[in-house]
Amino acid sequence: MANAFVHVELSTTDLAKAKDFYGKLFEWKLEDVPMGDDTYTMIKPVAGTGGGMMKNPVPGTPSFWLAYVEVADIHAATKQALRQSRAGAPPRPSVSCPRRGRRGRSVSCPRLGRRGRYRKSFKNTR
DSSP: THHHHEEEEESSOHHHHHHHHHHHOOOOOEEEEETTTTEEEEEEEEOOOOOOEESSSSOOEEEEEEEEESOOOOHHHHHHHHHHTTOOOOOOEEEEEEETEEEEEEETTTTEEEEEEEOOOOOOOO
16 A cells, blocks of 8 residues: 555553553553653554554643654655645654654644654665
């Protein structure tokens, strides 16, 4: 499938409760990875797209899921998303994710909401 979903991420107001709920509901294997002062929980399902959970970094913001879609060229995909959304905001730079590749920042689209883009390869990441 072209442009498949490759990672889903939950930013939650209560990480312990989310881990307990989703871990039992879907029988996901969850692995905590230290990230500075915080913890990122990797979601490892038996089959399908994996992901992660983290404490929502913005106080007062409700919990939300963000899906990442694989693209061949993160910079071109970001520019295209901004053009199509007519948001007019300048592209935000992509960031490196340890052992995962390059991740584009989410783009807000008035019609579609927030979307993330993800590039698995470390080649030509600049």
